[in-house]
């Protein structure tokens with residue numbers, strides 16, 4: 001049956017790296033329907049609205065969304081549409097795989113509450129953000145992480161600041177209760193600050209790590225260091241409904257946008273997660289193999305020490321990919 005895939009490049013380098021990932025999907029799945037949409041800050045500057053109801057509706061009616069990146073200026077009046085999309089589509093689990101030789105970690109980040117719950121306000125001389133940790137929100141993310149750990153090396157690390165935050169003491173309490181309901185897995189709790197350092201120092205010791213929203217945001221950027229930087233890291237935003245969203249962990253990178261220097265690997269790997277999610281694991285393997293073959297052919301972008309432009313890397317990658325569909 002055909003799948004409906006929304007393609008949302010967004011802003012900045014999102015517009016440079018998403019097309020090749022989308023083309024790769026089209027090469028492997030000409031049977032799927034692709035629906036390009038315009039959203040983000042540039043869209044806001046042109047139309048006054050970064051995310052129209054129509055685009056949101058198209059996303060809700062899709063099977064998956066391939067997302068690029070969007071610019072979110074720091075402003076009290078401009079809400080991050082990415083956070084809004086995650087909430088509107090109820091994409092409560094943000095899955096970030098960190099893979100490199102000898103390293104295989106999956107970060108499971110709670111994606112709809114915590115410090116990004118959107119409950120915040122300004123007063124005369126201070127600003128407040130409410131950190132929400134709900135029982136239901138915690139149970140579902142822990143269940144997700146536990147199920148994942150069971151299919152992997154059965155080890156779960158829970159990252160918290162339960163020693164100082166009541167909301168995290170609660171997260172840990174609920175986590176223990178949820179874990180007690182399932183068949184045994186090994187689990188440990190580590191304070192998030194120490195955890196970030198330890199993941200960098202001893203990455204091979206970690207399997208699945210589950211944590212709250214902002215801790216997971218920070219941990220995953222730090223852990224990107226282990227696999228060559230942010231240009232390499234994909235993510236899957238998964239929820240209870242059918243439409244999941246796949247995006248590189250990097251942002252719109254205004255500093256290099258428009259210079260044809262961005263590394264499209266994170267975007268292509270996001271397309272690979274999308275394929276896996278829709279049941280085509282073989283397609284995901286083709287994408288990764290074509291990435292590896294492109295590197296072997298000597299094309300690396302600047303963040304990896306090479307001198308290939310985004311376009312040069314993308315063209316060779318598509319060339320390598322076409323081998324699999326002849």
Ligand code: IPM
Pocket residue numbers: 072080082083217249251
């Ligand atoms: C990420 C990004 C986003 C987040 C921003 C852009 C809202 O940093 O996906 O990690 O904080 O989740």
Ligand code: MG
Pocket residue numbers: 217218221249
């Ligand atoms: Mg981030």
